[in-house]
Amino acid sequence: MSSLKVSALALALALSACAPVAPSPAPPTEAGATTGTGDSPPGYAGQAWDDILAEARGQTVDFYMWGGSDVINRWISGPVAEHVFTTYGVTLNLVPVSDAPEFINKVLSEKQAGRTAGSVDLMWVNGENFRTLREGELAYGPWAGFLPNSALVDWSDPSVANDFGYPVDAYESPYGKAQFVMIYDTARVPEPPRTVANLLAWIRANPGRFAYAAPPDFTGSAFVRHVCYHVAGGYEPLLGAFDAQVFAQKVAPCFEQLQALEASLWRAGETYPESRARMQDLFANGEIDFDMAYNPAEASSLIAQGRYPATARTFVFDEGTIANTHYLAIAFNAGDKAGAMVVANALLSPELQLSKADPSGWGDLTVLDPQRLPVEWSDRFAALPRGPATLSDAELSARRLPELQSDWLAAIEAGWIEHVLQK
Amino acid sequence: MPALLTLVVLFGGGLALALAQSLGYWPALGRETLSLDVYRLVLSEPEFWPALGFTLWTAGLATVGSLILGVAGALLLRAAAPGLGLTSWFAQLNLPVPHSVGAVMILLLLGQSGWLARLAAAFGWIERPVEFLILTHDPWGLGIVVEYVWKSAVFVAVSAWAALAAVDADYDSVARTLGASGWRRFTSVTLPLLRPALIGAGTLVFAYTFGSFEVPLLLGQRYPSTLAVLAYRDYVAIDLDRRPAALALSLLITAVTGAVALAGWVAQRRLASETGETSR
Structure with missing residues (x-):
């Protein structure tokens, strides 16, 4: 697809x-x-x-x-x-x-x-x-x-x-x-962590309350890229054509971080939501405290449909979102x-x-x-x-990050499956 | 005949195209050489073997569960003798419900934010719904098996009931007059009578569950998943190069279900000739 x-x-x-x-x-x-x-x-x-x-x-x-x-x-x-x-x-x-x-x-x-x-x-x-x-x-x-x-x-x-x-x-x-946005509920998390680093810290401090859809789900894959941008110290080294050396140096540590994070995830990372739709259910049912979307207006639309609480809001990371x-x-x-x-x-x-x-x-x-x-x-x-x-x-426009070339995307998704999911 | 022709052209044609593409033949992308590379790749991927094991496990457990519940259902039906109208109503109870809808129903019922979890929390057995037993997206595939059994047991029950109705009820009475206990009558009279029907139904249930993808996609954990889910993921991958892998996986699934169907057919034939000999 x-x-x-x-x-x-x-x-x-x-x-x-x-x-x-x-x-x-x-x-x-x-x-x-x-x-x-x-x-x-x-x-x-x-x-x-x-x-x-x-x-x-x-x-x-x-x-x-x-x-x-x-x-x-x-x-x-x-x-x-x-x-x-x-x-x-x-x-x-x-x-x-x-x-x-x-x-x-x-x-x-x-x-x-x-x-x-x-x-x-x-x-x-x-x-x-x-x-x-x-x-x-x-x-x-x-x-x-x-x-x-x-x-x-x-x-x-x-x-x-x-x-x-x-x-x-x-x-x-x-x-x-x-543009990618994070969704949260002000009734549950009044002040969301606004950087990737703070979000990772929040996840560790609140075990079981966070999940992301397993790549290659489009949105889950984007979340993984945000973490990888953070671990690589920014998206810049990953721009341009795929480079196996840079990948090994800058992206491999990202999988280690995500692997270490598993214990603090929903279901202790033993399984992952398989789709965006499932993420919506988990968030709406209060099983997890954050959702994410590629359409910045989606949360508002879900509120209007009565599927999300009226207190749901979105934010973008201070360092930007893809x-x-x-x-x-x-x-x-x-x-x-x-x-x-x-x-x-x-x-x-x-x-x-x-x-x-x-x-x-x-x-x-x-x-x-x-x-x-x-x-x-x-x-x-x-x-x-x-x-x-x-x-x-x-x-939104003040905080935009670029996408990577599809070779990078494919490599990150495959690497996530091998080093995080199957570990 | 036209129906058969349509079937052969559409089904056989699709199968042939899938086979060609799984062997790397894809003229639209300028690939015209045939090789087994894709199969080698698929079999060497670390996700394949756990997926095969998980698929066999869920399909096997679902088949056994459906057979047990189905036979119990058939016996109950026979004992209650509700009449043909009520029986066929029972048979169609969950027939029109697609597996995908069944899976969502199971999720709503058994999920950690599902109906039972909320009920348990409301009664104070657990503090919050999320503390409920993990019955879906679980390592043992319980949610998947429950859905399959829910759907297939009725099918088995109806097949078994039809088989029981077709044979002379006197067998049971004779065994009873000979002093056989209930369990003894079941194992040495009823079960042998049911065997051909159960082999047929069991083969169908196994073949279906082995190749079905929507239930494990909705109720299974992300890893390991079943072969059909792997094939689906490959088919919708951004990378067009995964398309042949999806088709190779689908053909492997087809091969396994074909082998199971063949084994079931052979077993039934053998049984038929055996019983034919003994009654002679």
């Missing part, structure tokens, strides 16, 4: 209704002739954004994406499709799949068959899938920097410029964000590249990003940098209703 699917699933948990598109007060960079900072994409040398808009008119963009969430599907085929059709004359055709490898395999077979005007235009990807696309030379690009709205993105943020540690290099355009971004990519042989770029640009517009972030709909975090937005727009993002347990964008 792709990480995209899991994060999308986590995000989808918070959903209840379809978000209407916000009424539009003249979006600043929506349809203008300005381009982003990047060079013209391959095949469009010397052309301006307006030329791409002109070519896109009348095209049908086949958007392949994980289709497991009704609320996301409705948002795409409703407000987004209407918006790009009425504004740019682009028809958006949603093609839902159960997992990203399905359309990657499709593009791969088209490449093998030598098909030039391919059937896949736009794809929703991240992490491992993006790497597969890049290494198989299945992705078109670089193009993302050419989008006018890419100027609203903070490309110096490592969690945007790197997709699970793999450089984006304008081969995909950011679409939304997820954030990742999900993206849009264009197939190397897409038949409607101009249309795909226009749709990607529209999805990056303040208008649609705001509609996507509405907690009554998808509630996905925006990838736009509030400081690059005109005040009227940053105010509207700040004014989005936010549940009682959701941290502010400012607090």
Whole structure:
């Protein structure tokens, strides 16, 4: 299962209704002739954004994406499709799949068959899938920097410029964000430990009250990475391509720590919750005092559903928590590249990003940098209703850590299974 | 015939594709050589053997438990003779409940924050629900076995009841007039009569529980887990390279269940020819 699917699933948990598109007060960079900072994409040398808009008119963009969430599907085929059709004359055709490898395999077979005007235009990807696309030379690009709205993105943020540690290099355009948060109950733990070191100390002082889902569960695996970042003295040594020596030196001690921690865990570490869903049950039933999630709004949503106590809150570690971004990519042989770029640009517009972030709909975090937005727009993002347990964008974005490359992820998960679980 | 064809094409085709991919044949990723590397890898992984042991243990215990409870149920049914309507109602009692739902029910009932734990805490037998006996996600797989037995015992009971109903009730009366005790009648009359039905039902229960994945996933501890859970984890791993390992594991599971089914069939055949000879 792709990480995209899991994060999308986590995000989808918070959903209840379809978000209407916000009424539009003249979006600043929506349809203008300005381009982003990047060079013209391959095949469009010397052309301006307006030329791409002109070519896109009348095209049908086949958007392949994980289709497991009704609320996301409705948002795409409703407000987004209407918006790009009425504004740019682009028809958006949603093609839902159960997992990203399905359309990657499709593009791969088209490449093998030598098909030039391919059937896949736009794809929703991240992490491992993006790497597969890049290494198989299945992705078109670089193009993302050419989008006018890419100027609203903070490309110096490592969690945007790197997709699970793999450089984006304008081969995909950011679409939304997820960030790891810890969940606790103020009625049980009035003042939570706000650093990894303090949390580890808290666990040792309160045996049996803490658990994390066993990797490769997406969230549990992220928790293990936070501990490993802490033990390695920061994420920096682990960035870049996988290095067995660094792994042995910096990550192996992390397994020792987690192994030593077992005695203080729920069930003395003899077993681990197998999934995020089980973690939710344990937390809701008061068997454990902390939960964790990749969607910062999830705790609020669970409170609203009556599953979590009204006193549940979230926090991020002072040293930061892992954030990742999900993206849009264009197939190397897409038949409607101009249309795909226009749709990607529209999805990056303040208008649609705001509609996507509405907690009554998808509630996905925006990838736009509030400081690059005109005040009227940053105010509207700040004014989005936010549940009682959701941290502010400012607090979240000030504490973002990058993901590691998927080789590191796989090695950490395998190492955890070997040195912690099976010990 | 069309039904059989569909079965052969869909099932056989799936099996053939799985076999091909487990041998490393995956043209979409440019891999076209066949080898046993994946099987070697799977068998050399430290998690495999404990998982095989745990799978045999839970499936074996569940089979024995279902047979014992099932036979007891069949005898009760025969003694109470509730009539066909009530019997078939009993038979369908838990039939429509999927195993995954059954597993969640067991969790709600027996878990440490489950119904019984809360009841025990409410009665003051334990101070807090979490002090309740560990019956799910436990090292012995008790939660898993309880779920399987709950579901399969009814199936065994109905098979055994049907077998008892099909033979002449006079056997029992004759044994009684010959002065056989209740236990003696059970071991030397009822059980031999039931044997073919029990072998059949037991084989099915074992084969099913050996390959089933949702119950151990929901009620089992994380390590060791069963082979089917290992296969599932490999199948959904981020790393596409784990996909062939998942298929290799699934085929190993298929091989074991196939062997068990064959053994059950042979045992039944042998029994049939034996009883055929003695009655001649």
